[in-house]
Amino acid sequence: MRTLILDTSGPFTTVLVATEASLSAASILQGRPAEHLHEQIQTSLSCLHIEPPDLDHIAVVVGPGSWTGLNIGVTAAKTLAQVLEIPLSPIRTLDALVTGHVKPAWALMNAGRGRCYYVRYPRLTHDERQTMAVAPLDTVSNQIQTDSNSVTILEYGNTFENQLCGDSRYQSVPRLLPESLIATMKKSRLMEGDAIKALKPAYLQPTLAERDATS
Amino acid sequence: MLILGIDTSCDDTGAAVVRNGDEVLSNVIASQYKAHDRFGGIVPVIAAREHTAKINFILESALEEAGVSFADLDAVAVSHHQGLLLALVVGVSAAKSIALACNIPLIGIHHLEGHIYSNLMGRSETLQFPFLCLTVAGGHTLLLKVVSHGTYELLGHTRDDAAGEVFDKVARHLGLGYPGGAAIEKLAENGNPEAYDFPRPLINRPDGEFSFSGLKTAVIAAIDRDPNLNKADLCASFQQAVVDLLISKTIRMAGEHQLTQITLAGGVALNLPLRTALKHAADDYGYQIFTPRSDLCMDNGAMVAGAAYFLFQERGPDPIGIDTRANAPLGSMGVRYRHDSKYK
Ligand SMILES: Nc1ncnc2c1ncn2[C@@H]1O[C@H](COP(=O)(O)OP(=O)(O)OP(=O)(O)O)[C@@H](O)[C@H]1O
């Protein structure tokens, strides 16, 4: 089983090739994925002497994260899966962040304008089942204060330092690690056919234009 | 040579399969008009989201309608220059994945080259270089001398609004639908083109420069002034002013540069009064007029595949890492048709 894993959700563009669910090639570049994502894919495959048709499976981070990064990554992955006729697995950013950590746990990520994306993961459920939401950081951090059961709080991108750093349960993670992506990929569902074509990034928030139009 | 062409430069998701630059086997276009309508203009982030949601269905329809599969393709072409950056990257990402997965050449096309080449599709025998091309679309109005494949000289362009943009703004002000130009053309059919004496800016200047903003302001002021105005008369008079401006400059530049073949490109090229008036004017001077097939005028994937067929033979394939740019100089001579600050 050869899986290509793409993450274009954050400040790093990650391309991984996993063979039998263990890592065999990794390319991690800082910067926007628009120009280099496909070069990264090409290089990663060719250093393993793998041709695209040799792939069995694709996984892609669907967000939340960079609007344009997700559009590029999700489109790239959907199209590869469509052409190669192989299954595609969506990976949620926050699930990958929390994979391998002690639970109950919270995962947080900056959503801009004082808000954050968050999920609380209880001890014993499937990560994917927990709904991702967006709320003002103040509200979420108040909930965390009263949640003495949760042992871990993970924050992606180190953007809430001032608000949360007093809490010793808090941990900042600069980017999604290859091992977390592979572990999350193993747990995530396989999509086929029209479901692949219909896959959309997890934007979670309306655009500014839509927000202005409704307010 | 079977080429899949993709265009996501603005608010239409287009994919098409074209054989040898002229046989359009399919040309599928999904309009996003409804997604943007309530915002009074195109919202780039929404355009990008819509393209991402639809692109793979559009690709499938384009192949299905053409009766081919990905494995049959000889190359994939995509608009990578000119348009909304956030929207362009979606089509480019899809095209790169196809090039990689099928191991076929990737051909990056300047969106305006797509419009220009819609004239050569099926006409490469009769249309001879050099020729004049009037490109009139939602974002552009320019006069080009098409010297040879991929080589253009700028003879004039708009200093402010594009002709299509003005059609759209006036139509919106009148509460008409999209595309604005088509709605205005329809209303104008029963109107008197001499009812209003709208300005024709720069019409007497002996060059190829256009300006439409003064005309737009005058038309909008006329609408605001009279709540009971005759819309048909207003549309006919406004359309006549645009047609007069476009034709006088085109004919003048054809004479000055001794170009006897004149082509029209872009969405406004659909306008029948424009086509007819240009034909009449050209007849007087013995010029020949070429207009693209109507399904190739507005943004579409087929014109991208058409341009790619000819340009691939000149330039070969592009690397998988081709860039995406909102504004980029056009052709081998790097024609800049916008303010210099746009090309940073
Ligand atoms: N019958 C018509 N008469 C006049 N204008 C028309 C007609 N039909 C469409 N248009 C105009 O064509 C334009 C759309 O053309 P097109 O899709 O080529 O432009 P665009 O891609 O948005 O802009 P550009 O190519 O310059 O970046 C719109 O402004 C529309 O009003």
Ligand SMILES: [Mg+2]
């Ligand atoms: Mg266009």
